Amino acid sequence: MPLTKSQEYIHLTITTDWRANAGTTFETFKQPAVASRGMVVTNHPMGSAAGLEMLSMGGNAIDAAIGAVFALSVVEPMMVGPFGGGYINLRTADGESVCIDNYTLAPSAATPDMYRPVSDTWPDYLLTEDRESQVGYLAVGVPGNLKAWEELHSGYGKLTWEAVVAPAIRYAEIGFPASEYLVRLITDHQGDLGKFPATAEIFLPGGSPPTPGQSIVRRDYAESLKAIASGGAAALYDGPLGHAVAEDMKRNGGLITIDDLRSYSTLKKDSVRGTYRDFEISGPPPGNTGITLIIEMLNILENFDVSGQGFGTKDGLHLLAESLKIAFADRFEYLGDPAMMEIPLDWLTSKTYAKQRAAGIDRSRATEQRAGTRTSESENTTHLTTADDEGNMVSMTQTINELFGSKVTVPGTGILLNNTQAMFDPHPGNPNSVLPNKRVVSSMSPTIVSRDGKPFLGIGTPGGVRIFGSVMQAIMNVIDHGMTLQEAVEAPRLWTQGQDVELEQGFGQGPTIGMSGLGHPVVRVANVAGGMNGILIDHERGLMTGAACWRADGVPAGLSGGPANADARFNPLV
DSSP, X not given: OOOOHHHXXXXXXXXXOGGGGOSOOOOOSSOOEEESSEEEEESSHHHXXXXXXXXXXXXXXXXXXXXXXXXXXXXXXXXXXXXXEEEEEEEOTTSOEXXXXXXXXXXXXXXXXXXXXXXXXTTSTTOBGGGTTTSSGGGOOBOOHHHHHHHHHHHHOOSOHHHHHHHHHHHHHHXXXXXXXXXXXXXXXXXXXXXXXXXXXXXXXXXXXXXXXXXXXXXHHHHHHHHHHHHTTHHHHSSHHHHHHHHHHHXXXXXXXXXXXXXXXXXXXXOEEEEETTEEEEEOOTTBXXXXXXXXXXXXXXXXXXXXXXXXXXXXXXXXXXXXXXXXXXXXXXXXXXXXXXXXXXHXXXXXXXXXXXXXXXXXXXXXXXXXXXXXXXXXXXXXXEEETTSOEEEEEEEOSSTTTTSOEETTTTEEOXXXXXXXXXXXXXXXXXXXXXXXXXXXXXXXXXXXXXXXEEEEOOOGGGHHHHHHHHHHHXXXXXXXXXXXXXXXXXXXXXXXXXXXXXXXHHHHHHXXXXXXXXXXXXXXXXXXXXXXXXXXXXXEEEEEOTTTTOEEEEEOOOXXXXXXXXXXXX
């Protein structure tokens, strides 16, 4: 059924009724938000509230992003914190495109043989004895989050640093209600959390997980945030917090030193860019792999009538699967830390290369590609998107890797440490093996889509290796299928890296049977990747839509309204 004018106004995007030729239809679970002055979307309501507070104080999208991520470090501690890493994608009001690589580094004392692998074959290939690369002090990489947050704010924010940290301090001091989701995750991991007294004190009060709704207070972390508010990132990288970390590492066999923290630097880079139909796609360049592969896959799919095939049809899903297999094969072959290998970026993102790859797709059967890279990227991270009416947009994905990271909290600080060392190959001599000061390969995809030189869509998701395929599908949902943003982020997803093809249960039996008939080994799964969120801007109407999907506790929060008319008075007769 065609959309009414009111529906078009609410959803902002619609050009076609995608259901008319779809192989799968679905209904959305959540509602979007529409606003005129600013939008914040995070995977926790208090994170979105903190970002909205920044906008209401006269801050811009950058202030909103930093206020939100600090708040998330309190209320979404299993996903993100200052002792983590990630990628930031910024599009400024004057058209500048900036990417910050703040991923973690292996400590300078790390060695290729520092772990003892338990197997040389998949699926246990990445596991190590005593889980040393996952739990405890040897699992921790040198962090980049806090330094990047400060650099982004100092370069582009409007409010004071103290102002953007303030909501997080308030949440940590007063406490926040434990969600059912957080309680479930604490329960699942209480054995590991209980190994570290400072961690157990926070998440296992009285020796047990909290109950849903129970207040979690993080007083030590509030004091650390106050030190960060007054002293900046230096409080961690060369100050009392950093020394506390280094001393705790030394006591417990960890490798990170105060010199590791002092020497860490983010990488500010030009974005990698490509086009899809009439849109520009931009995001972080290698060593991030996500945007490069999104552009490659979209270039491949541009050779086909994606819209005409319809959403969730056998033929459409086949093309997605084949494109993903090609992308993972190329990732294994060509992508890594650019400081340590040459990457043919221009070739991988070229239309010429994509045309060659598209020509190799057999429309009648599944083909074999080299299976995707052996990597351990946790699906447990966070993404947030912000925009303002000045024309700024931020898309950023940040993590401490696996749930609750290394499970280590530095005593007296409330700071939970990452376990990003688990992302390295524990076998020496391979492209992703551990080396001192090395960055791991990441699939994070904080994406900005532009049209006519203006930001159109900011989008991203948690989800480890499943991130870039999921983001790519959401972009197609908007551009090719004409879905609303809410529909685009909630739509069923597909994923493969060359082995089984995972189909979310939202796809019907018909497409599933059809894919099996083409030779794809299909597995039905509850969800692919995590809680996607994004913002779509309608420049003609001066409105923006924020949306978050059902796979996380995501919430959009928008700012509309404005000041009173100049002649407004309480008593118009005066």
